Amino acid sequence: MGIFPFPALPRFLIPVVLMVRHRFFFTKYRKRMNTKNMGFDTKLIHSGAFEDQFGSATVPIYQSSTFKFKDAQHGADCFSGASDGFIYTRIANPTIKAFEDSMAELENGYKGIATSSGMAAITSIYMALLGAGAHIVGTASVYGPARGVLEKDFSRFGVEADFINTADIDLIKATIKPNTKVLYVETPANPTMELSDLAACAAVAREYNLVLVVDNTFATPYLQNPLDLGADVVLHSVTKYINGHADIVGGVVVTKEKELYDKIRHCMVYMGCNMDPHQAYMIIRGLKTMALRVERNQENAMKVAQFLEKHPKIAWIKYPGLESFPQYELAKKQMTGFGSMISFGVAGGLESGRALMNNVHLALLAVSLGGVETLIQHPASMTHAAVSREDKEKAGITDDLVRLSVGIENIEDIINDLAQALEKS
Numbered sequence: 001m002g003i004f005p006f007p008a009l010p011r012f013l014i015p016v017v018l019m020v021r022h023r024f025f026f027t028k029y030r031k032r033m034n035t036k037n038m039g040f041d042t043k044l045i046h047s048g049a050f051e052d053q054f055g056s057a058t059v060p061i062y063q064s065s066t067f068k069f070k071d072a073q074h075g076a077d078c079f080s081g082a083s084d085g086f087i088y089t090r091i092a093n094p095t096i097k098a099f100e101d102s103m104a105e106l107e108n109g110y111k112g113i114a115t116s117s118g119m120a121a122i123t124s125i126y127m128a129l130l131g132a133g134a135h136i137v138g139t140a141s142v143y144g145p146a147r148g149v150l151e152k153d154f155s156r157f158g159v160e161a162d163f164i165n166t167a168d169i170d171l172i173k174a175t176i177k178p179n180t181k182v183l184y185v186e187t188p189a190n191p192t193m194e195l196s197d198l199a200a201c202a203a204v205a206r207e208y209n210l211v212l213v214v215d216n217t218f219a220t221p222y223l224q225n226p227l228d229l230g231a232d233v234v235l236h237s238v239t240k241y242i243n244g245h246a247d248i249v250g251g252v253v254v255t256k257e258k259e260l261y262d263k264i265r266h267c268m269v270y271m272g273c274n275m276d277p278h279q280a281y282m283i284i285r286g287l288k289t290m291a292l293r294v295e296r297n298q299e300n301a302m303k304v305a306q307f308l309e310k311h312p313k314i315a316w317i318k319y320p321g322l323e324s325f326p327q328y329e330l331a332k333k334q335m336t337g338f339g340s341m342i343s344f345g346v347a348g349g350l351e352s353g354r355a356l357m358n359n360v361h362l363a364l365l366a367v368s369l370g371g372v373e374t375l376i377q378h379p380a381s382m383t384h385a386a387v388s389r390e391d392k393e394k395a396g397i398t399d400d401l402v403r404l405s406v407g408i409e410n411i412e413d414i415i416n417d418l419a420q421a422l423e424k425s
C-alpha cells in the first residue's frame with residue numbers, strides 16, 4: 001500500500017509521514033516567499049501569501065470562526081503566546097493575517113491590524129491612545145466622523161479634541177497642551193485636499209512626546225509612506241483605493257513599533273471590530289492591482305484637473321498636481337504622485353454645483369472614493385454633513401465645494417460627461 005507522494009512507503013512509516021505533513025502543511029503558517037527587498041508592485045501580489053497544502057496561487061478564504069488545537073497544551077500555549085497558532089477569528093485568522101502582513105510591508109511598518117471598516121481602525125486607535133483627561137490635536141478637514149466620534153462620543157469619557165489647520169506647524173505647537181497625547185493628521189485632507197508636512201509634524205510629535213497618527217487613505221502607500229517620514233501609526237480606509245472596486249468596506253492600521261501595535265490590536269480584539277475572512281480575501285484580490293489602478297486614476301485626474309482649471313464655469317480648483325495648488329512643492333516633496341481626488345467650486349456656487357451633480361451621466365453621484373468608477377459628491381451636505389457650520393467654515397469645507405474621485409474609465413468619456421453637465425450648471 002502506498003501513500004502519495006511516496007508510492008512504496010513501508011506501512012510503519014505512514015503515521016510519521018502524516019504527522020510531518022500535518023505539521024508542515026496544516027499547522028505551520030509559512031510565507032510563500034521573502035519579498036522584503038522586492039519592488040512595490042511585486043509586494044502587492046506576493047507579500048502576504050503563504051503556503052497551503054494544495055499550492056494555491058491565491059490566499060484561500062479560511063471561513064472558520066475557530067481553530068482546533070492539537071492538544072490541551074497547544075491550546076494553552078496559543079493563549080499564553082508560547083505558540084503562534086490560530087485560536088479564534090476575532091483574534092487572528094490566516095486570510096486576514098495575509099492581508100495584514102502585506103500592508104505592514106507596503107507601509108514599511110512592524111505589523112498590520114485589519115479592521116471591519118476605516119472608522120473601526122480610527123476608533124481602535126483612539127481607544128488605545130486616549131483616556132479620561134487626554135487631549136488630541138487633529139486636522140480640521142478630516143473625514144467628518146473621524147472628528148465627530150471624538151467630539152460627540154469620546155468627549156463623554158473626558159477626552160478633549162482640537163481640530164485645526166495642521167498645515168500650520170506653529171498653530172499645532174500653540175494648540176498642544178500638557179495633556180496632549182496624539183497628533184492626528186489626514187493628508188491630503190478630505191475634502192479640502194490640504195496637505196500637512198509630515199516630516200515637520202513628526203518633528204513636533206518628537207519634541208512634545210506625542211504619537212503621530214496619519215490617515216493615508218487619499219494617498220495610498222503607493223504614493224506616500226508616512227512611517228518613513230516619522231509617523232508612529234498609519235491607517236487606511238481600505239474601502240477606497242486599497243480594495244478599489246466599491247464592493248467592500250474595511251480598514252487597516254500599521255504601526256512602526258511593537259508597543260503601539262500591541263495596544264491597538266488589544267483594543268481592536270476587545271471591541272470586536274475585526275475584519276472578516278471573506279472581506280480580507282476580496283481586499284487581497286483588489287490590492288494586487290492597486291499600483292496599476294492608482295497610476296491610471298491619477299493620470300486621468302491630472303487631465304480632468306487641467307480641463308476644469310481652464311473651464312470658464314469653474315471658480316476654483318484644488319488638485320495637488322496643478323502648479324496653481326498652494327502646496328504643490330510639498331506634494332512633490334512628500335508624495336510620489338498626486339492621487340486622483342479633486343475639489344472645486346462652480347461659478348454660481350452651491351446651486352450650480354448641485355446642477356452639475358444632477359446632470360452627470362457617467363460619474364456616479366455617490367460618496368466614497370478611490371475606486372475604478374468616477375464618483376462625485378457634495379461634502380457640506382453629505383460626507384461632512386454632521387460637522388457644524390462653524391467648524392466646516394473654519395476647515396474650508398465651503399458650500400460650493402464639489403468633490404470628485406476620478407476613476408479609470410476612458411478619459412474622453414469622463415471629460416465629455418463633465419463638460420455636458422457644466423453646460424447645464
Ligand code: LCS
Nearest residue numbers: 117118119143217237239250367368383
Ligand atoms: N478616512 C478617510 C480619509 C475617509 O475618507 C473615510 C471614509 C474613512 C477614514 C472611514 O472609512 P470607512 O469606515 O468608511 O471605511 N470616507 C468616506 C467618504 O469620503 N465618503 O464616504 C466614506
